[in-house]
Amino acid sequence: MALDLQAIIKEIESGDQRRIPPVDTWFPEREGAIDIHIDSQMCWFHEGAPFQRDSLVKLFxxxxxxxxxxxxxxxxxxxxxxxxxxxxxxxxxxxxRENAFGEFVAVTNTEDLVPLDTSATMQLRVYQGVLVPYLEVRKGLFARVSRHVFYQMAEHAELRSCDGEDQYVLVSGDVEFVIGNA
Structure with missing residues (x-):
């Protein structure tokens, strides 16, 4: 899926982000299962076949x-x-962000925009034997930071000592996010 960065920047600046339905307030009586699978590369499959339309992935x-x-x-x-x-x-x-020096916004594979501010949560988790940052997109749903974005973060990171341990920290505005251990 190719990202239109200019459109995303305009969306950030206008505040007109994609609307997410209030799924946390929905408690339907009908429950079941569907053969939809998201693999470790975040590719979506239905009955073993990959989704062909990015718009359907975004909707789901x-x-x-x-x-x-x-x-x-x-x-x-x-x-x-x-x-x-x-x-x-x-x-x-x-x-x-152009209008706020030193503030970052993460973009997901589904074009969700996650400002790295006081409301953001980042965790370090082990993935395939390596400590990797994960960012909460919304309400318990996390995104794994891709390798190339991790390198972007590392370019902006500072080495800090926290609890006697050296860590790389990305500073976004006034908020610090640990992206890895030294």
Whole structure:
């Protein structure tokens, strides 16, 4: 999926971000499962065949909810369990806000925009034997930071000592995000 960075920048500046349905307020009586799978590379499959339309991935990603370790597609009418290898999203872009020096916005593979501010949560997790940053996209749904975005973050990171441990920290505005250990 090719990202239109100019369109994303305009969206950030206008504040007109993609609207996400209030899936956390929907508790449908009808529950089931559907053969939709998100693999470790964040590729979506239905009955073993890859999704062909990015717009369908974006639509379905907007109705995702996580309960415990289980992922669901949720509408007001039904809740369907799906399988996810790691996480449903990947951070594929890092933009520096033009109107606010030193503030960053992460862009996911589904074009969700995640400002790296006080409301953002970043965790370090082990993925394939390596410590990797994961960023919360919304309400318990995380994105794994792609390797090239990690390198972008590392270019802006500072080495800091925290609890006697040296760590690389990305500073976005007034907020610090640990992206790795030294």
């Amino acid at each position: 990603s907007s109705i995702l909810r996580k309960e415990g370790d289980t992922y669901f597609l949720v509408t007001p009418a039904e809740k369907l369990k799906i399988s996810v290898d790691d996480v449903p999203f990947e951070v594929v872009g890092l933009l520096e």
